[in-house]
Amino acid sequence: MSSMSANKKGSVIFSGFRALGLYSNHLAHVVRFHKKHREFYVVTAVGQCFHTYNVKKLGIVAVSNALPEDISSVTADCMLVYAAYGKLISAFARSREVVHTYTGHQADVHLLLPFGNHLISVDKDNVVIIWDVESEDTYLQISYDKASFEVSALMHPSTYLNKILFGSSQGSLQLWNIKSNKLLFTFSGWSAAVTVLQQTPAVDVVGVGLASGQIIIHNIKFDETLMKFQQDWGPITALSFRTDGHPIMASGSPIGHIGLWDLEEKKLVSQMRDAHTTAIAGLTFLQNEPLLITNGADNAIRVWIFDVAGGDGRLLRQRMGHSAPPTKIRHYDQSGLNILSAGQDGTLQSFSTVHERFNKSLGHGTLNKAKAKKKGVKYDTAKLPSITTFASETARQSDWDGIIACHRGFLMTTSWNYQKGSMGAHKLEPERFNRNRSLNVHATAVDISSCGNFAVIALSSGHIDVYNMQSGLHRGHYGEDKAHEGPVRGVAVDALNQLTFSVGADHLLKIWKFKSKEHLHTHRLPAAPASSLLHRDSGMLAIALDVFAIHILDVETRRIVRKFSGHRGQINDMTFSPDGRWLITASMDCTIRTWDLPSGSLVDCFLVEAAAVSVSLSPTGNFLASSHVDGLGVYLWSNNTLCSLVSLRPLPADYEPTVIMLPGNCPSKDTEEEEVLDSDSSEMAEYISPAQLDEHLVTLSLLPDSRWKNLLHLDIIKKKNKPKEPPKVPKAAPFFIPTIPGLVPQFSLPNTPSEAQSKVVNLGVLAQKSNFYIELENAIESNSYEEPVKLLRELGPSAIETELRALSPDMGGDVGVMKSFLKMISCILKSKKDFDLAQAYLALFLKLHLRLISDEPELMEEAERVSAQLEETWMCIQTLLNQSICLLSYIKSALL
Incomplete structure (x- = not known):
């Protein structure tokens, strides 16, 4: 990036x-059944996305793409999951990708109900819109008078074709035929707002949950109430009915309790108290199974199993x-x-x-573990407030507790055991405050030594105490009485248990000997410290x-x-x-x-x-x-x-x-294409190393050493690689297209068929000029040597030697081209790039043509220019190296 x-x-x-650690919020979950997988899935909303879990193990299987706003309602049918956010509704396929978006509401949507090929949505302005799922068009829109009928719940009664039952905050119910857009019947209600409408296993019968805590089992065909139940824990937040042969109804409450009602005996048979620490957002009995799924705003999903006749649900699995x-x-x-x-x-x-x-x-955290386990966390009168800070060490976690924690406003610190997954054995509290409990002193900072044996605890009174983690015994304190005059804001022990560091509200940083508790050093800080970290x-x-x-x-x-x-x-x-x-x-x-x-x-x-x-x-x-x-x-x-x-x-x-x-x-997954920023943009660009860092420095080529280092030793290499026996020609060699020698393979195709078929050796072809030779000739006039250097960089050592040999007049070359080669070396030296290549090419050229150069005044003159430039470059580099070595020697001596 x-x-x-x-x-x-x-x-x-x-x-x-x-x-x-995110599993659920205040919205009710949705249960889906996958026909192909033969498995139930539960969907819960979390902020701007929703999660899908399998009920079998409560393992997460999918997370939706995030929406621009928090989800206000979620529902699903057999194909899609629908989520409302603000005034919009999105339909998700494969529990992940948005495939439809429905726009048209003028207020925030808060109720959704899938209905065949349609989706019904209700907004805060009491407008009901029925959407065609595929086309995203509005099939029907119903506007209610908010004062007389504010829609608070809706459901589709089983077997009732094209009919939807609406519940209101005023308490009345209305049954509508949405195909003909007709109001079929109005139920007078029970003088309390309808919070939940739920289909019972019986046709024509629905469960109605009211804000008064009443549950009404009502026959909508004959407008007859079959039975009533009264829940004492406030409004009904959710309803569900067992379908595995037991006539049990579950109701959710705002305080986290679940009531279990027997519909045959018409009474409350059991209570599942504190199923959640917040309101029950949703509860669902799985079809034909003794399993109840619940979720709440306490960020928990729980699956309960009813495996004892007439008993409570037992917690089977949870994500919390x-x-x-x-x-x-x-x-x-x-x-x-x-x-x-x-x-x-x-x-x-x-x-x-x-x-x-x-x-x-x-x-x-609790002061009495046994009592808390017996009473439950909610009714534990000795429970501790939340943890403000803690320290952990794994060195002796198998032997004793390895975590020490401070609690909000509490003097006592507690130990915890990670392997056991519970509170530990010790509650550490200094004895100096036993006589005067009214002092408002609390633990502010804590640290554990790297060996796991000692805990250092700092207090708001300025004291710092040391305890043994195995026994919980007090092992001393820092300072004659107090370590600091004000609250201690941070404490730390070094890696070898040599030093202890503390910072306090008195603007002081103090260093102590860990074992002897002796004060070593004090440093005044310019302001009060908030915390410290070592x-x-x-x-x-x-x-x-x-x-x-x-x-x-x-x-x-x-x-x-x-x-x-x-x-x-x-x-x-x-x-x-x-x-x-x-x-x-x-x-x-x-x-x-x-x-x-x-x-x-x-x-x-x-x-x-x-x-x-x-x-x-x-x-x-x-x-x-x-x-x-x-x-x-x-x-x-x-x-x-x-x-x-x-x-x-x-x-x-x-x-x-x-x-x-x-x-x-x-x-x-970042699928958005990145915008191309202008070069004039003030944004910080990625640093790309330039071809030349400084005009005074030389730059080496990035070519492998084998491409230029062996140029002077090719004769030795050839001698070593000479085969002992001549290669044997195979009896029937396969057909191969001849290639031109070089690092980049190129096929040597004949120009004409007659040349390919001719068995007579053509001397003109042997004397043909190479590309490198032609480029050197062209450079005499243009004085541009980029192309010949580029060609040489692509050649291997043997090919380079062949090219340089071919420059002499004996091999069909020319003195002018040799002079051009020396100019090319001079050009490389001036640019101060490919410095190693220039040295290697020049050395091989002199080795091959030294006698000829000495005989030709033209070449001798050019060689002297190259020699002078080479000496100047070397002197410059030598000066820079000497300066760097001198500086390094000085720094080294200063450090020693």
Whole structure:
């Protein structure tokens, strides 16, 4: 990717790859059956695209192309998936590509229903449009008075030809024949808004869910209510009926509970409490199977199985992400395949970059694990608030806990075990605050030593404590009483457990001996630090300041070696590249910037729609992971520098980045043709090395050594390659077209048939001039030697020797052409290009024709000119080499 086209897209280094941990939003899912595969699929909307999963394993099988806006409604028939966004509706084929777009609504569309070859849509202005799917034309349009009948639900009653049942916010229902455009019947309703209309397994009978929490089983043929149920958890959000022989109806509620109702005994038989932590968006019983699929805005899809008679549904499988935005993400181990993510929902989760089946949730923090397991997370009174920051180390993960986490507003820090996938054994809390619990002190920063034995925990009171990760015992603290006078904003331990670094709100950076806790060095910062990050391998400590600047401390020299400024908002997070050359920072100004430490410059910057709150570059350097404000997913960006040549140049101080979209759930395919930018464009172009860097330097050819290095040793090579026995002629040699010798094979076709058939040797053909000879002759008048040099570059060593021998008068040449050859060498030397070729050609020419040159004054005069020019060029090069060697020697001595 060229820098020009990359900058047009926003980033030179990173391009959107995929999103992790996104499964569902507040829209109801759609279940489809594939006749050929004999398999059920579930479709869920996620932002601007929708995902398709197989029900068998809940594995993702397709992700749609992104739409310009968030999807407001999704539905499907046996062929297409329909998604409404804004005032438009798109139809997708193969669950991926848009094949139809329906335009005509004047307000946002919020209800969709496929109906044979037609699609019915309802917008916020209460306009109903019936579309012809293939032609995209409007078949029928119905306008309701919003005050008397605001459409809130619609369905097609089974076996009712051309008829649609509409439910309203006023509570009444209307049955329409959409072919004849006639209102057939109006049902008076039940004094509450209709939220759901669902066909029951019985013909003529529909289930009506109301905003009052009532469920009405109504016969629309005779306008007769068969039974009523009352749900105590608020409005009905979804309804579904079992079709596998059990007369069970499931109803969804806004608080995440599911009610199971027996239609024969007309009573509530079971409750599935906390099926989701948010409202039940959709629930569907699979046809003739004891399986219930549910989804909700808590970013979860769950499949429940009813394998016990009269019992609750048992969770069979699920796909679950964060139900609230992640606050901190970090790659877990050196493989870069797992990303730990702490969310505002209080959970710590691990997302795999390989496959969703490797995802796992480490659960919700709690003070009493046994009690929480018994009561459930929702009713756990001792649950901990969300994790603000954490540190992990894999060195001793098989022996004891390898993750330590700080909780919002909590003094206590908790340990977690990745392999067990749960909270760990320790809750670390210093004893100094036991007497006065009223103090508002909380843990602010944490780090684990590279050996995995020690955890260093910093507090808002200025204290820094050390604990043993195996036993959880306190192993000392830094400073006589406090390490800092204000809250500690960052703490880090070096790779060999020699030093500990801490930064505090008192504007101080302090360096301590890790083991003895002795204070070694203090550095005053120009502003209060917000956070710090140590790259252990390179010994670089990055400190983000409250004035939106970044300072880099070299641990060895204990000096600030780099200062970066340019962010216009609070710096949320930082991450180093594996080799320590790049520092990637995310800020509230919605930019993600890449700083190059060796050059001390900004080399990449791009804008995202929502500010990144956390970033982490994988230990292998192939993916950058980011989490964003109000976003539930973890987004991966691929590093283009690993697989293509990317030229990085410092960006100007006034560089204005462009916004790029967050990646979808599958690798993005960029099919758009790149625009050709004018040469006068101010965009940064890809650096292309010119043919000549500097007029004082010489440039070598890019030809292989074998093409020019062996020119002076051809006689020795020929002697070594001489066959011991003459080659034997085969009895019946196959027919071959003769070729002209050279690196580029060319067939030597006879000019006329008579010449090809003639067995008499034609001496005129042998004395024919070569192309190179002709070009040298032409160059005597034109004084342009580009063509003969080009021809020589294409020839092999043997062919070059033949051409140079043929220049002498003894071989049919001419003294004037030999003089032209020397002028060609002089021309190459003047241009200072192909310097190695000029030396090799001149050496071979002198070896072949030295006696003739000495006898011809004309040639001798030209040879002297070439010699003088050659000596001048060598002197210039020698001077440059001496200067460079002198400078290198000086730098070397200064370093030693």
